[in-house]
Amino acid sequence: MLVLLVGGLVLALGLLITFFWRSTKESQGGVRYPNSLPSLPVIGSLLHLGNRLPPHILFCSLQKKYGSLYSFKMGSHYMVIVNNHEHAKEVLLKKGKTFAGRPRTVTTDILTRNAKDIAFADYSPHWKFHRKLVHSALCMFGEGTVAIEKIISREAASMCQTLSNFQNSPLDMAPELTRAVTNVVCALCFNTRYSRGDPEFQAMQNYSEGIVDTVAKDSLVDIFPWLQIFPNKDLDILKKSVAARDQLLQKKFKEHKEAFCSETIKDLMDALLKAKLSMENNNSNISQDVGLTDDHVLMTVGDIFGAGVETTSTVLKWAVAYLLHYPEVQKKIQEELDAKVGFERYPLLSDRRNLHYLEATISEVLRIRPVSPLLIPHVALEDSSIGEYTIPKDARVVINLWALHHDDEEWENPGAFNPDRFLDENGNRIYSPSPSYLPFGAGIRVCLGEALAKMEIFLFLSWILQRFTLEVAEGDALPDLEGKFGVVLQVNKFKVIARLREAWHDIEITT
């Protein structure tokens, strides 16, 4: 009897699996869907994804069995994973508008008050308008101005001063790098800065860590929203962290509203306020559709702030970690700096065109450890295709940037850190030696802060390396290069000794 029952169960399960198994190169009525991992009702392919490997690595390894474009089900969501640059560019550029959607998830909805921001909000005319507005505000206060170079240099000087105060003793550089980057974004958004030890800066670091650790990780609540009814530690951390962030944003917003004067726009928050007020005054029908609520302004600034701080500081941390592993690269950058900038002045943005090796090193850091190894998922807004495969409306399309940057058909020995791959035989820069390189994404949703980030990374690293040689303390292990997957690829903590170079002894660091 028992044998019969077990036999029946096994048979039923077998049938179910076969039924839901979209096997290799399945074609339905001439339509060809991507290869699919086996999936079960309700849970989808979860059992086949395992959780030993970080997702970007797991998605690379699944290519062996399923090819470079494959699909699976996460709960009820149909996911498509893109692992090569031709398909990635089709999604991001050629069919950018078709794939410009974003999924709604429990955690990103908490972060963005139901998608009132830019990065996680779905595609719509309102979103397009909103993004354009922020882009022009960023241009006004960032990219195009001399002011931004001054601001970054001021922060670089302050950071170098801290490093020299810690001469010869091991220091966790992460908070210093983060504060420098935070102050640049603070200057842009709020026209303020934080000094070392400021409790508000500490609070900001704490909540940001809470958010990075818990948001948009495809955790179970994002797959099965009904799980929210159960107690959930991560969700509690996220909610607390978001509440702390919102309190701070709200305070800045209130101060800006009170001091607002449309003649003197001092920062990005003022610029957004001005746009909001002028739309309200126009009071036309269009402004109903494209109007900016307080929530939109707050969440937009939250995005710029979060993206501006977490991404750039992460790249800088990765850069320092690699420089410690490759002292010969560090030495070459310093030789270039000594020859092209010297010791009489500090580095300027205009030096970028002469410091090829430093620029190549930055490009290589962005290749080998992309900040956002899976980008943010895209959603198909209508039935479409990628390559020869049919992609149904609402499919969630994940671009595995890690796979693009580690594709051994495109990169020689992709696991090796080698800035020279971004230089030609005469030492001149090659901007992209392979089309399989998209550190800032591409298309309609390309990173808004690319230009600003590149300026900051260049200036901070050139200031540091002009003055200091970075080493690990004797007996200390070199930093871990694996990182921790999350909404950004985080760097594990490590300590550094920043040794002031000979030429700088007895010289004060000022801008």
Ligand code: PLO
């Ligand atoms: C970082 C933590 C902040 O507290 C909130 C925040 C806002 C915008 C997010 C950012 C976090 C992480 C990096 C993101 C950015 C928007 C675009 C950027 C996701 C969560 C990337 C890499 O796409």
